[in-house]
Amino acid sequence: MVILLIAALAVPAMTGTALIVAGRGAETSNESDANRVSLAASVITAALVVISVIARPSLDAAWLPSLGVRWQFSVDGISAPLLLLTAALSIAVVVHASSHPPHGGSPTLFYGCLQLVEFGALATFLSRDAVIFFLSFEVVLIPMWVLISRFGDSHDLAARADASGRFVLYTVLGSTLMLVGILALVQSAGTGNLDQLARAHGAGMQPHTQVVIAALLLVGLGIKIPLFPLHTWLPPAHTTAPTAGSVLLAAVLLKMGTYGVVRLVIAPLPIGFGTLAPAFGALGVVGILWGGLACLVENDLKRLIAYSSVAHMGFVVLGLSSGTTVGLQAALFANVAHGVVSALLFFLVGGLKERWGSADLATARAALREVSPRLGISLVVGFAASLGLPGLVGFWGEFLAMYSAWSPAPDRPQLFMRVLAAVAVTGTAIAAGYSLRVLRLIWSGDRTSPAHPDAHGGEWSVLAVLVATVLVLGVAPQIVLNSTIKDVAAITAEVSR
Amino acid sequence: MSQGVVSVNVGVLLPVLAPAVGAAVILVADVVLQHLRRAHYVVALASLVVGAVATFAGLGTAAGAARQTLCLPGGGQCMYAGDSVASALQLAALLAAAVTLLLSWPDDRKQSTGGTAVMVSLVLSATAGATAVAGARDLGSWLVAIELATLPTVALVALRGARSAISGAVALLTTSLVSFGLLALAAGLWFTATSSGFITPAAALTVVDDPARRPILVLAVVLFVAGIGFKLSLVPFHAWTPEAYDGAPLPIAAFLAGVSKIAALAALLVVIRAVAPLGAPVLTSIALVAAASMTLGNIMAMRQNGVVRLLAWSTVAQAGWVVMPLATVNSAAVRASGAYLLAYVVATLLAFAVVAALVQTRGAERARDLSAYRGLMRDHPVLGAALGLALLSLAGLPPGVLGLVAKVTALRPVVGSELWLLAVIAAANAVLGVAVYVRWLRALLATPDEQPNGAAAGAGRGVKAHPATLVAVGFAAVSLVLTSISPQLILGMMGS
Numbered sequence: 006m007v008i009l010l011i012a013a014l015a016v017p018a019m020t021g022t023a024l025i026v027a028g029r030g031a032e033t034s035n036e037s038d039a040n041r042v043s044l045a046a047s048v049i050t051a052a053l054v055v056i057s058v059i060a061r062p063s064l065d066a067a068w069l070p071s072l073g074v075r076w077q078f079s080v081d082g083i084s085a086p087l088l089l090l091t092a093a094l095s096i097a098v099v100v101h102a103s104s105h106p107p108h109g110g111s112p113t114l115f116y117g118c119l120q121l122v123e124f125g126a127l128a129t130f131l132s133r134d135a136v137i138f139f140l141s142f143e144v145v146l147i148p149m150w151v152l153i154s155r156f157g158d159s160h161d162l163a164a165r166a167d168a169s170g171r172f173v174l175y176t177v178l179g180s181t182l183m184l185v186g187i188l189a190l191v192q193s194a195g196t197g198n199l200d201q202l203a204r205a206h207g208a209g210m211q212p213h214t215q216v217v218i219a220a221l222l223l224v225g226l227g228i229k230i231p232l233f234p235l236h237t238w239l240p241p242a243h244t245t246a247p248t249a250g251s252v253l254l255a256a257v258l259l260k261m262g263t264y265g266v267v268r269l270v271i272a273p274l275p276i277g278f279g280t281l282a283p284a285f286g287a288l289g290v291v292g293i294l295w296g297g298l299a300c301l302v303e304n305d306l307k308r309l310i311a312y313s314s315v316a317h318m319g320f321v322v323l324g325l326s327s328g329t330t331v332g333l334q335a336a337l338f339a340n341v342a343h344g345v346v347s348a349l350l351f352f353l354v355g356g357l358k359e360r361w362g363s364a365d366l367a368t369a370r371a372a373l374r375e376v377s378p379r380l381g382i383s384l385v386v387g388f389a390a391s392l393g394l395p396g397l398v399g400f401w402g403e404f405l406a407m408y409s410a411w412s413p414a415p416d417r418p419q420l421f422m423r424v425l426a427a428v429a430v431t432g433t434a435i436a437a438g439y440s441l442r443v444l445r446l447i448w449s450g451d452r453t454s455p456a457h458p459d460a461h462g463g464e465w466s467v468l469a470v471l472v473a474t475v476l477v478l479g480v481a482p483q484i485v486l487n488s489t490i491k492d493v494a495a496i497t498a499e500v501s502r
Numbered sequence: 503m504s505q506g507v508v509s510v511n512v513g514v515l516l517p518v519l520a521p522a523v524g525a526a527v528i529l530v531a532d533v534v535l536q537h538l539r540r541a542h543y544v545v546a547l548a549s550l551v552v553g554a555v556a557t558f559a560g561l562g563t564a565a566g567a568a569r570q571t572l573c574l575p576g577g578g579q580c581m582y583a584g585d586s587v588a589s590a591l592q593l594a595a596l597l598a599a600a601v602t603l604l605l606s607w608p609d610d611r612k613q614s615t616g617g618t619a620v621m622v623s624l625v626l627s628a629t630a631g632a633t634a635v636a637g638a639r640d641l642g643s644w645l646v647a648i649e650l651a652t653l654p655t656v657a658l659v660a661l662r663g664a665r666s667a668i669s670g671a672v673a674l675l676t677t678s679l680v681s682f683g684l685l686a687l688a689a690g691l692w693f694t695a696t697s698s699g700f701i702t703p704a705a706a707l708t709v710v711d712d713p714a715r716r717p718i719l720v721l722a723v724v725l726f727v728a729g730i731g732f733k734l735s736l737v738p739f740h741a742w743t744p745e746a747y748d749g750a751p752l753p754i755a756a757f758l759a760g761v762s763k764i765a766a767l768a769a770l771l772v773v774i775r776a777v778a779p780l781g782a783p784v785l786t787s788i789a790l791v792a793a794a795s796m797t798l799g800n801i802m803a804m805r806q807n808g809v810v811r812l813l814a815w816s817t818v819a820q821a822g823w824v825v826m827p828l829a830t831v832n833s834a835a836v837r838a839s840g841a842y843l844l845a846y847v848v849a850t851l852l853a854f855a856v857v858a859a860l861v862q863t864r865g866a867e868r869a870r871d872l873s874a875y876r877g878l879m880r881d882h883p884v885l886g887a888a889l890g891l892a893l894l895s896l897a898g899l900p901p902g903v904l905g906l907v908a909k910v911t912a913l914r915p916v917v918g919s920e921l922w923l924l925a926v927i928a929a930a931n932a933v934l935g936v937a938v939y940v941r942w943l944r945a946l947l948a949t950p951d952e953q954p955n956g957a958a959a960g961a962g963r964g965v966k967a968h969p970a971t972l973v974a975v976g977f978a979a980v981s982l983v984l985t986s987i988s989p990q991l992i993l994g995m996m997g998s
């Protein structure tokens with residue numbers, strides 16, 4: 006079984022490297038060949054991930070004895086939904102790209118980078134060694150930078166260079182601060198194994214040390230989440246990135262930040278996180294308002310969805326900061342929900358931008374309801390989920406996050422957390438406002454020109470599957486919640502001890 | 503060995519003796535048979551390989567298990583110790599010197615400029631100095647060895663004879679003299695404080711509890727650090743670096759970035775290991791110097807448009823990372839510092855080797871400018887990929903895993919001693935460093951079509967790089983790939 010786990014990482018890593026190396030110099034590298042190879046690799050990887058999620062194998066082998074770093078990979082309830090999300094979306098971006106070929110470089114480089122991003126994300130969610138977690142975190146950086154800087158929106162080259170540079174520099178700052186925190190954590194806890202760290206719950210560590218380490222880790226991971234006011238890299242990166250890059254960035258890479266908070270901060274440093282949680286939650290709520298308000302006036306559709314990501318991740322942060330089982334469950338569910346919804350919206354908006362030539366909302370165009378009903382219905386479902394309509398996937402995470410903030414863990418300041426919950430409620434009202442604004446501008450109405458083609462083939466199948474997922478998880482959230490409950494309870498039972 | 507004679511074990515000394523003998527053989531051969539060119543290189547490479555093989559015995563040994571020689575009679579102290587850190591640095595110095603020689607391999611297509619024997623023997627003697635200083639444990643041989651590692655480089659820089667070379671050599675010579683003055687003064691103070699000619703913990707320990715002699719020793723160590731700071735290009739002793747790199751022929755710049763840095767760090771480690779019991783004041787000064795070097799080096803490197811100057815300033819920044827772990831009293835710090843240096847040397851030599859190959863195909867004027875690298879990934883996929891890997895390793899980003907692991911290694915002792923401020927400054931500098939190398943990387947990845955003077959790009963086509971240069975690129979690239987897959991190769995060499 007361990008071999009399957011290794012294969013689940015090796016297939017995307019090898020395919021990615023092979024595509025990039027083999028594509029070099031070959032001027033006429035074939036678009037559809039690269040797509041097929043990449044699709045095959047993603048499907049095989051997804052199959053291996055599914056088997057790993059069911060069989061739960063674990064790997065433990067020495068790598069750097071001098072530093073005490075080991076290859077430790079395994080699956081548990083917390084990482085399983087994120088692994089499945091990553092594997093599924095990796096297939097989706099490849100399928101989608103078959104009908105929307107990349108511009109700006111050789112297709113092999115494009116697909117190779119997608120595979121490497123998948124490899125890095127899977128390794129991050131699988132790793133059980135703190136330093137390996139950091140290394141995997143860094144793996145996604147350069148491929149994503151290439152995706153943005155080579156295949157991104159070429160209308161404004163200076164803006165593209167700025168966006169990709171900002172993405173790399175912000176992320177490196179975050180991950181290096183995280184590294185400092187990880188090294189301190191490993192040093193003072195005496196182990197780099199995340200499971201042992203979680204079981205120890207900071208035993209034997211001074212409260213002061215816990216706070217310092219937790220602060221370093223939260224700032225570092227906060228850049229990735231992104232947490233207000235460290236979010237300023239995200240809107241330009243999303244605006245510029247190609248559709249596949251935007252989808253992976255929003256749906257997978259941002260999740261690495263919140264996942265890291267659960268693994269590296271909440272479980273091993275309960276006292277340190279407890280001290281900082283109110284401030285952490287408050288910044289999350291500021292992000293909810295800030296992102297929502299920006300969405301009300303933003304005219305670039307991609308940038309709008311990027312800001313809405315900041316708002317949605319704010320709910321995740323709020324749930325994490327409550328310190329209760331419900332809060333953590335809410336955060337992990339909202340993680341997955343945002344992954345599905347943002348993927349759906351970025352696929353849609355990427356497709357629309359290609360059809361329209363820009364993503365400017367101020368320009369009057371044919372109403373989606375009239376000329377492209379498939380795109381229209383997907384957009385309605387996407388924004389309805391985004392505003393947290395009950396019965397859709399967006400509802401549960403945000404509702405539970407606010408509930409958990411209203412009744413937080415005993416060591417949290419109750420009144421303060423309730424104020425945060427109340428403010429977050431206004432955030433959902435703002436979300437309703439901007440969602441309806443977008444639908445009014447581009448979905449409703451009876452304009453029929455300039456007409457654009459509706460979704461079909463690969464694009465439609467991806468959208469349809471995501472719409473179905475939004476509905477299924479909205480009706481039956483327990484699919485995810487049941488997966489995470491056991492491991493979440495293990496963390497919080499000790500936290501509230 | 504108690505007949506009043508200093509014991510000599512040739513096997514242990516071989517890493518030092520091999521290049522020294524090689525240098526002598528070449529000079530004699532040049533007198534006997536003139537107009538030899540390639541033969542000198544072959545002899546030199548052979549002597550370097552012999553020396554490199556001889557270091558294997560000392561690699562990865564446990565702490566304290568040093569192979570000593572030149573011991574005083576009566577089981578006394580030894581003037582030479584080949585422990586794991588010293589052996590690893592010697593191996594790196596010998597291999598780096600070999601890469602330098604490959605980069606300067608004589609080109610049959612060009613007229614001989616003469617002085618081949620001089621150039622090769624100077625490289626070998628500087629290398630002998632570098633390997634000697636790593637093992638030296640007494641003041642006399644330590645001082646002689648570090649100057650042996652430095653003075654030939656002045657001549658090597660000046661050998662080209664161009665105006666910029668002379669100004670580079672003068673900058674190097676001036677700093678070398680100042681640095682030697684500081685080191686000689688430091689040695690004098692050391693002897694005054696400890697009344698011992700040995701740079702060992704035992705000598706320093708006699709002073710720790712004596713309030714009268716302790717300040718003298720601290721002053722000696724600060725002067726040692728300052729003197730070596732010149733050679734290691736640490737701020738505020740860095741000013742010569744861009745001048746000398748830019749003025750020197752490219753292989754010699756690679757030599758300065760590789761062998762000279764190894765020699766300087768080896769010398770510093772000898773002192774640091776001896777004064778570890780002394781603690782705080784010295785360490786604080788190292789922390790300050792490390793933080794200043796990283797920051798200034800990165801900021802200046804970001805502003806450079808010439809690649810050699812960029813690499814020179816990047817050396818200044820990386821030197822800060824190299825000495826950063828030494829700001830802690832920690833046995834792991836010395837190994838971390840050595841491991842970081844080796845990671846830096848492998849990546850930098852690869853970058854220099856690629857630049858050298860491009861100088862040969864595109865001409866010196868253009869290959870030294872950042873804009874000439876636009877679209878390299880498409881024009882020369884192999885060279886482009888090698889350079890990209892080297893830059894990513896220097897930046898510390900996967901797939902340059904070696905550089906990333908080196909950063910982890912260097913930060914570990916700092917975090918372990920809870921020097922939070924230094925750790926955060928280092929984190930900020932990791933970002934600045936990425937900004938430096940990403941600028942170059944962006945040029946590599948750019949589409950050549952965007953190039954303003956597209957016609958000139960093809961001008962150098964048809965001229966092939968010298969095979970020896972390509973061998974150097976291949977050797978450095980394979981080393982970087984292997985050590986990236988298994989950084990333990992380098993970490994393990996440093997011992998435990």
